Amino acid sequence: MKKIYLSLLIVFLFQACTSDMEEILQVGEVETSKVTTRQASDGEYDLLGFSYDITGDYLHVDNAKKMVVDIKSFIGDPNNKDRFYNPATIIANEDFYAGANVEEFLQEIKDKRVTGGSGGLKIGPLSLSGSAKVTKEKNERYSYSNKYSFARVDIIKRIKRLYLDVVDANDLIPYLSTAFINNLNKMTPEQFVEEYGTHVLLDISIGGRLQFNYRSVITETDNNIEKKKIVEAGAKTSIGIFGASGNGSHETTEVKNLNKKNSNWDVQISYHGGTNSGLNYSLTSTEGLTSIQFNKTQWEESVNDKNAALVDINWNKTFPIYEFISDVTKKQQIKKAVENYLEGKKLQTMNLIPMYTLYDMNVYDCLYTTNLKEYISYSTNNVAKNGACFYVHKTQEPNTIPIYRVYDSNGHNHIYLARGGEAELNQYLSWTQYEGIEGYVYSPYQTPPAGTIPIYAFYAEESINCILVMNEKEVPSYSEWCTYNGIAFYAYPQ
Incomplete structure (x- = not known):
């Protein structure tokens, strides 16, 4: 009789960990949308002299807000006739960014791209929040928790660079747009920064950009260096299967093996520039990437200066917006407003860790642990390992x-x-x-946060075991041979 209960226990434990994951994965479907955005493609000055919000999705054209410098007026001054350049420079490249968690991911974008141009303005990686906001969960802190690893790939074809030969923002103050001056006087500092953003673009490149934002769950390691390699492999595989990669790196054995360690992934693909500009795809690990056919050569050939998008910013020639204000008092007010704006845009994250589960048939023991080393230390001899089943807070949070x-x-x-x-x-x-304490969760006696799931408790008298079940649909099955003890707590799904 005990063997029968033992077999049932192994089967149900495995289902308890997998069924909930399958249910989550099946939510995703291919979503395609076409959005209208301002293009950096007027064929003359494009977004040169425009303000820019650094907290948005990096390089997205909607981050370019309003004209600050009247380029035509600047060039019209005989003293400046040779200080505007717009050389045609056709260059193709792939830019990779990745991190074991969202902060490391945003730090890599900051380190690789947002260098210089700070003017004493301190910009933390979490202020680049728009570059990570590619998901739809109701609970944003959960969306950017360290349950997830992030990567981004930009496939770029640059066709033109536009820049001004200036080393000091003061050189441009006589050529500020009338609207900029009027709004500076009419708006509160907070309204002004909300409307204009944080910086001014004085050296930009335009062309075509195919952007992949990749996010996955990695539970086979808790080493951040390894996690970064794994999520990079997932991003490389995505662009390779999509047909956008030119180097074939996704075909290497190393990348293939690493990619297998990504689970519950999603990828957002967006076109910026070219005939498909504004087209977006949203895919998950359920349907994969095989349903989309992409002709990279055809897309690159479609990019011209009439349908181009922003593809690069030279931050050594990008100044904080308050540097264009001559009034000392007003300048300090706007600087303070920019600093507060950056602080307010910081992502709020969660420190979540996976709960691993196994059943040791040698002693008839169900083990739940957040210690990966402990989980790995169990041999596979008469031990059923079921992986990560749900996520808990590593440290105490309010209401946990x-x-x-x-x-x-x-x-x-x-x-x-x-x-x-x-x-x-x-x-x-x-x-x-x-x-000890395995982690922190939410009480069943309070309203749980969005995104959490109930964890049901059972007691198996025959094998004398405490069993935790993640899928409500399985509760009746367990109730046939276990004592149901209600909802033990709420946690985040695998």
């Missing part, structure tokens, strides 16, 4: 409660306590060994 772990040495069983708090823990300490 700890998961206490105790061990019954007589029954060789681990027991997990949460909703009863320390009072329940103290009842167990008289006959069990305390092994």
Whole structure:
């Protein structure tokens, strides 16, 4: 009889971990949309002299806000006739950015691209929030939690560079647009920064840009260096299968093996410039990438200066917007407003860690642990390893409660306590060994945050085990041979 219960337990534990994941994956479908955006393609000055919001999705044309410098007026001055350049420079390249978590990802964008041009303005990586906002979860902190690893690839064809030969923003103050001056006087500092952004573009490149934003869940390692390699492999595989890569790096054995470690991935693909400009695709690991046919050569040939988009910014020639204000008092007010704006745009993240589960048939013990080394240390001999089943907070957050772990040495069983708090823990300490806190979750007695799922508790009397179930549909099946103890807590899904 015990063998029958044992077999059932192994099967149900595996289903408890996989069914919920499958349900989540099936939500994604191919989403295609066409949006209308301002193009950097007037054929003359394009976005040169425009203000720019650094907190938006990097290089997106909508980050270019309003004209600050009247380029025509500047060039019309005989003293400046040789200070505007617009050479045609056709260059193709691929830019990669990746990180084990969102902060490392944004830091890489900052380090590789947003260099110079700070004018004493401190820009933290989390202020580049728009470059990570490619998902649709209701809970933004969860969307950018370190459950996820991020990567981005820009496939670029540059056709023209436009820049002014200036080394000081003061040289351009006599040529500010009338609207800029009027709005500076009419608006509050906060309104002005919201309307104009943070910087002014004085050296830009335009052309075509195919942007891939890739996000995945990686549970086979907790090493950030390894995670970065894995998520990079996922991004390379995406652009390779899509047909956008020119170097074939996705075909290497190393990339193929690393890519297998990505799970629950999604990729957002967007065209900027060319005949398909404004077209977006949204794909997930469910449908894959094979349903889309992309002709890279045809797209590149379609890019010209009449349909071009922003593809590069020289930050050594990009000044904070307050540097264009001559009034000392007003300049300080706008500078403070910019600093506050950057602070307010910082991503709020979560420090989540996966809960791994296994069933040790040698001692009939269900183990749930957030310690990957402990999980790996179990041999596969009579041990059913089911991977990560859900995510918990690594440290205490508001409205969270700890998961206490105790061990019954007589029954060789681990027991997990949460909703009863320390009072329940103290009842167990008289006959069990305390092994610490596995993480922090949400009480079933309060309204849980968006994005969390209930974790159901069962007690298997035959095998003397505490079982946690993630899928509500499986509750009736477990109830046939286990004692149902209700919702133990709420956590984030795998």
